[in-house]
Amino acid sequence: MNKEDYFIKHISNSKYIGDDGAFIDGFVYSMDSFFENVHFKKEWIDKGFISLKQIAYKSMIVNISDAIAMNARPKYALISIAIPNSFNENDLKELANGFKKAAKDFNIEIIGGDTIENSKLDISITIISKTNNPIYRRGVQLGDYIFYTGKLGNSKKDLESLLSGKKIKKNSKFIKPILRSDFFYEASKYINASMDISDGLFLDLEKFSIASNVGFEIFKKIKEEVGTSGEEYEILFCVSQKNLKKIEDIAKKHKTKINIFARAIKGSYRSSFSNHHFKE
Helix, strand or coil: CCHHHHHHHHHCCCCCCCCCCEEECCEEEEEEEEEECCCECHHHHHCCCCCHHHHHHHHHHHHHHHHHHCCCEEEEEEEEEEEECCCCHHHHHHHHHHHHHHHHHCCCEEEEEEEEEECCCEEEEEEEEECCCCCCHHHCCCCCEEEEECCCCHHHHHHHHHHCCCCCCCCCCCCCCCCCHHHHHHHHHHEEEEEECCCCHHHHHHHHHHHHCCEEEECCCCCHHHHCCCCCCCEEEEECHHHHHHHHHHHHHCCCCEEEEEEEECCCCCCCCCCCCCCC
């Protein structure tokens, strides 16, 4: 059973649910949680594998990724954070600097939130973005070609390294995801549907299928370690055949690698893999 889907269906039947964010009156509202023992472990901080600044930065980035995937430009952020009593002033400064750097990099104003004391570090962030042309998951048309940006697989490898007690590179995408905003905003006029890859290509392709009521003919072999790598935050998107050349030209302009691997057909697609999030 997909507990997330089951729970959501039992708390709301809102028409705004089902995408990376909710588009209402020109604004996109998106929210993500970034919790200790779910998205990171305290021992990684203690061993110097990842810093509090990097954790705060990534917690913002993963939410900004949702806005970009809906063709929205982030404007404001609300931050809710549960802070362990053991944190000192330097720890608090590190966290604050991570949030401020992400806000500066994407021209976002932090407008409020909430702070509480807790036994572990938990962060929830709401991003408010603006768009005149939102792109949804439900826009896949029969015959569309399916792409993803960048390279997939390294986030899963690096997560496995961290879980086995090994240090990873400072420029790892697991620590600092690469967002493709410049490419995507220019390409958006030719894109029919999109979402970011957070649960792995196979699982997110299933979400595409359900939202658009289509199946997929996958004509490029996708290895399991590539298709099940979560927390990549690359963009999954589709384009009609007539716009393929335009998308390729924009990708070259922004030096963005794009990978064409499937075509939309009648039917449905379901992943045989479970969610990537590690368990205790």
